[in-house]
Amino acid sequence: MARIVMKFGGTSMAGTERIRRVANIVRAQAARGDQVAVVVSAMAGETDRLVNFCREANPLYDPAEYDVVVASGEQVTSGLLALTLQALGCKARSWLGWQLPIKTIEAHAKARIDEIDAPALIAAMEAGEIAVIPGFQGVSEDGRITTLGRGGSDTSAVAVAAAIKADRCDIYTDVDGVYTTDPRIVAKAKKQKAVTYEEMLELASVGAKVLQTRSVGLAMKEKVRVQVLSSFIGEGAPPADDLPGTMIVSDEEMDELVEKGLMERQLVTGIAHDKNEAKVILTRVPDRPGAVANIFEPLAAASINVDMIIQNVGRDKGETDVTFTVPQSDLARAQALLEDRRDSIGFNRIITDSKIAKISVVGVGMKSHAGVASSMFRALSDRGINIQAISTSEIKISVMIDEDETELAVRVLHTAYGLDAVS
Amino acid sequence: MARIVMKFGGTSMAGTERIRRVANIVRAQAARGDQVAVVVSAMAGETDRLVNFCREANPLYDPAEYDVVVASGEQVTSGLLALTLQALGCKARSWLGWQLPIKTIEAHAKARIDEIDAPALIAAMEAGEIAVIPGFQGVSEDGRITTLGRGGSDTSAVAVAAAIKADRCDIYTDVDGVYTTDPRIVAKAKKQKAVTYEEMLELASVGAKVLQTRSVGLAMKEKVRVQVLSSFIGEGAPPADDLPGTMIVSDEEMDELVEKGLMERQLVTGIAHDKNEAKVILTRVPDRPGAVANIFEPLAAASINVDMIIQNVGRDKGETDVTFTVPQSDLARAQALLEDRRDSIGFNRIITDSKIAKISVVGVGMKSHAGVASSMFRALSDRGINIQAISTSEIKISVMIDEDETELAVRVLHTAYGLDAVS
Numbered sequence: 073m074a075r076i077v078m079k080f081g082g083t084s085m086a087g088t089e090r091i092r093r094v095a096n097i098v099r100a101q102a103a104r105g106d107q108v109a110v111v112v113s114a115m116a117g118e119t120d121r122l123v124n125f126c127r128e129a130n131p132l133y134d135p136a137e138y139d140v141v142v143a144s145g146e147q148v149t150s151g152l153l154a155l156t157l158q159a160l161g162c163k164a165r166s167w168l169g170w171q172l173p174i175k176t177i178e179a180h181a182k183a184r185i186d187e188i189d190a191p192a193l194i195a196a197m198e199a200g201e202i203a204v205i206p207g208f209q210g211v212s213e214d215g216r217i218t219t220l221g222r223g224g225s226d227t228s229a230v231a232v233a234a235a236i237k238a239d240r241c242d243i244y245t246d247v248d249g250v251y252t253t254d255p256r257i258v259a260k261a262k263k264q265k266a267v268t269y270e271e272m273l274e275l276a277s278v279g280a281k282v283l284q285t286r287s288v289g290l291a292m293k294e295k296v297r298v299q300v301l302s303s304f305i306g307e308g309a310p311p312a313d314d315l316p317g318t319m320i321v322s323d324e325e326m327d328e329l330v331e332k333g334l335m336e337r338q339l340v341t342g343i344a345h346d347k348n349e350a351k352v353i354l355t356r357v358p359d360r361p362g363a364v365a366n367i368f369e370p371l372a373a374a375s376i377n378v379d380m381i382i383q384n385v386g387r388d389k390g391e392t393d394v395t396f397t398v399p400q401s402d403l404a405r406a407q408a409l410l411e412d413r414r415d416s417i418g419f420n421r422i423i424t425d426s427k428i429a430k431i432s433v434v435g436v437g438m439k440s441h442a443g444v445a446s447s448m449f450r451a452l453s454d455r456g457i458n459i460q461a462i463s464t465s466e467i468k469i470s471v472m473i474d475e476d477e478t479e480l481a482v483r484v485l486h487t488a489y490g491l492d493a494v495s
Numbered sequence: 496m497a498r499i500v501m502k503f504g505g506t507s508m509a510g511t512e513r514i515r516r517v518a519n520i521v522r523a524q525a526a527r528g529d530q531v532a533v534v535v536s537a538m539a540g541e542t543d544r545l546v547n548f549c550r551e552a553n554p555l556y557d558p559a560e561y562d563v564v565v566a567s568g569e570q571v572t573s574g575l576l577a578l579t580l581q582a583l584g585c586k587a588r589s590w591l592g593w594q595l596p597i598k599t600i601e602a603h604a605k606a607r608i609d610e611i612d613a614p615a616l617i618a619a620m621e622a623g624e625i626a627v628i629p630g631f632q633g634v635s636e637d638g639r640i641t642t643l644g645r646g647g648s649d650t651s652a653v654a655v656a657a658a659i660k661a662d663r664c665d666i667y668t669d670v671d672g673v674y675t676t677d678p679r680i681v682a683k684a685k686k687q688k689a690v691t692y693e694e695m696l697e698l699a700s701v702g703a704k705v706l707q708t709r710s711v712g713l714a715m716k717e718k719v720r721v722q723v724l725s726s727f728i729g730e731g732a733p734p735a736d737d738l739p740g741t742m743i744v745s746d747e748e749m750d751e752l753v754e755k756g757l758m759e760r761q762l763v764t765g766i767a768h769d770k771n772e773a774k775v776i777l778t779r780v781p782d783r784p785g786a787v788a789n790i791f792e793p794l795a796a797a798s799i800n801v802d803m804i805i806q807n808v809g810r811d812k813g814e815t816d817v818t819f820t821v822p823q824s825d826l827a828r829a830q831a832l833l834e835d836r837r838d839s840i841g842f843n844r845i846i847t848d849s850k851i852a853k854i855s856v857v858g859v860g861m862k863s864h865a866g867v868a869s870s871m872f873r874a875l876s877d878r879g880i881n882i883q884a885i886s887t888s889e890i891k892i893s894v895m896i897d898e899d900e901t902e903l904a905v906r907v908l909h910t911a912y913g914l915d916a917v918s
Contacts (some may be wrong), residue, residue: 088548088551088552091552092552122571125511125571125575126574126575126578128511129511129514129515129575129576129578129579129582130578130579130581130582131582132582133578133581134577134578134581136588137574137575137577137578137581137588137589138574138578139574140570140571140573140574140577140589140591141570141571141574141575141578143570144567144570144571147563147564147566147567147570148545148548148563148564148567150563151549151560151561151562151563151564152548152549152552152560152564153552154557154560154563155549155552155553155556155557155560155561155564156552156553158553158556158557158560159552159553159554159555165559165560166560166563168563168640170593171638171639215594216594217591
């Protein structure tokens with residue numbers, strides 16, 4: 073007997089037919105004698121529909137009312153999954169964010185989970201009832217509906233798992249685990265049996281869309297065992313393997329897996345790519361103290377996430393070019409903010425380029441091995457791929473390249489780091 | 496300064512464009528200095544969509560989870576109307592059923608409002624904030640979402656009006672008031688300035704679709720002043736007339752209106768028709784004590800509403816035919832229930848007929864005037880319209896006729912009772 077949280081995304085919940093597939097997977101889990109809580113997203117497309125209604129109603133919408141509207145999507149799917157489970161003979165009920173309650177803090181539309189009252193939920197699960205919980209939503213201190221920001225259902229699932237001290241949080245997605253890279257680009261990409269929290273955190277933040285970044289951080293902090301697996305397994309049949317997906321584990325667990333021969337020690341765990349960034353170059357910025365702060369402070373104040381930054385060596389005396397990347401969705405806003413401050417910053421031109429890609433290699437093995445970066449640069453330059461910028465963390469190296477070379481770069485690096493599966 | 500509840504139905508809320516029209520009407524009301532609470536339905540078609548999801552998920556659906564799903568329709572429109580009002584410069588917020596709370600009793604999917612906690616609502620309205628309240632929904636004693644049954648938003652509006660001691664509850668519909676009969680059948684139908692609660696109750700129960708029957712009963716009990724008026728008045732402009740629709744009033748108020756010459760004393764206030772009934776004939780039922788109870792008890796237990804009942808004079812010794820009407824939507828269920836009990840009831844055949852109509856004339860004037868019924872029968876027989884059954888109350892006479900003669904019968908009676916407008 074284990075206590076399991078299962079999370080299903082919008083594609084899995086898109087319509088009553090697919091909800092029936094989900095219900096069969098949930099029933100199979102419960103049939104093993106496990107206590108089960110299910111966290112669900114809205115039907116695919118529904119949140120977009122509701123967000124559009126809000127924009128049409130009021131372009132500068134009040135986030136508190138926005139939350140009332142968009143939280144309805146998960147309310148519907150949680151009720152429907154409970155009904156479907158009942159039709160399959162299971163005891164089940166929905167628990168809305170305000171009913172548990174899932175208490176949140178900070179702003180509407182981007183709330184953070186503060187606390188989940190779990191006793192009633194645990195009692196119901198112990199009595200054999202499957203709990204269905206809408207993801208993405210909670211309730212504020214003054215009793216109003218809140219939402220966690222797009223993709224928040226992963227975070228809801230991990231938070232529920234932490235609150236009920238679940239043995240595992242299974243995140244069902246449309247891929248069957250975490251791969252060494254995108255299998256649509258590299259056919260020989262391998263599914264990993266396990267990756268560490270840190271690696272997953274870096275992979276999520278550099279474009280691997282398997283898990284929402286915030287959920288991985290929460291899982292690491294709360295020591296929640298997370299498994300990523302596919303919701304497209306055989307209808308109703310329990311998975312053949314006990315853990316068919318990819319486990320997200322601590323460094324210590326990873327060491328154990330390697331010792332037992334269940335995992336190979338790898339320098340690089342995954343290669344991610346992200347085409348959603350844009351490059352901004354400000355030319356002829358005065359090369360004096362405070363100049364760079366003048367550029368990045370207003371962007372930070374506007375919650376625009378700046379990633380790679382390069383300050384070119386001064387071309388003329390006392391002047392320099394500053395290059396950085398922002399999400400493409402924030403590019404127009406960033407440009408407007410900088411134009412407004414042209415005089416105080418003192419730059420000459422703004423040059424922007426959306427046709428770039430960020431390629432990242434991630435692996436805890438880098439901590440103890442030198443040469444990972446240089447072999448990356450060597451492999452790319454051997455194929456004539458020009459590196460426009462570089463950023464690194466302890467377990468990640470990212471390079472900015474021309475967008476057209478994305479797939480080539482991913483394939484070259486996958487081979488270079490010895491990740492191609494022997495088939 | 497008055498305190499006004501305004502209620503808008505699904506047609507008025509169908510899409511952000513129409514919600515903007517509603518917001519303009521609400522803003523015009525608030526601009527008069529009135530305190531305003533708005534009760535809204537789901538977008539037209541949305542409740543049907545959600546009900547269908549529930550049926551697909553589980554044909555024998557759990558009403559508690561059904562309520563979770565279908566209540567989301569009004570949650571969405573209440574948030575959107577609050578957003579739209581804000582876009583027009585008004586202070587506004589939504590108050591969901593569980594937030595006020597609107598406490599309900601009895602079963603899910605057909606709950607009844609028990610109590611509404613109004614102090615917070617009143618305080619917000621007194622501070623100049625427009626309150627937007629989703630109709631149709633409440634919360635049960637154990638904190639779960641409930642719904643009131645289809646058309647329940649009218650009842651929500653009247654209940655809110657009673658709770659906050661509103662000066663008036665304005666029900667905006669797609670007609671501009673209560674007419675002497677359906678203007679699509681009789682072009683000379685007149686809009687009534689006022690009808691009494693009792694008359695409205697009878698009219699609502701015999702097929703006039705202006706107001707939900709239960710809401711009229713509640714308004715009568717709680718002495719809520721109700722006005723029925725059109726939501727298709729000029730965009731944003733306050734109505735030219737102070738009370739442009741039809742007021743639902745007490746007998747005493749009606750007497751005052753007549754004394755002041757504002758209303759004429761009428762024998763008949765309205766003529767309604769209803770094509771949604773079906774006739775059931777059980778032949779050769781034993782003519783002994785308890786036989787009729789055997790027929791109607793199982794129907795009542797199944798919540799099937801039996802209206803007109805005729806027990807024909809025994810054709811053979813000791814046997815009789817029993818004729819009655821049920822809603823067409825319940826006909827199949829009624830037939831199945833009766834077939835199951837064929838032996839215990841002891842009838843010979845069941846004959847059913849959906850091609851009937853019920854024509855009703857309603858008016859408090861009948862209480863003190865004889866001859867209303869006989870002039871009805873005379874007018875119909877003069878035009879060769881055969882009356883198949885009759886039922887009466889203190890202020891209503893209904894007859895069952897062939898469905899094909901519906902429009903003719905309505906026109907004949909409208910003229911016979913002197914209701915045709917002089918144009």
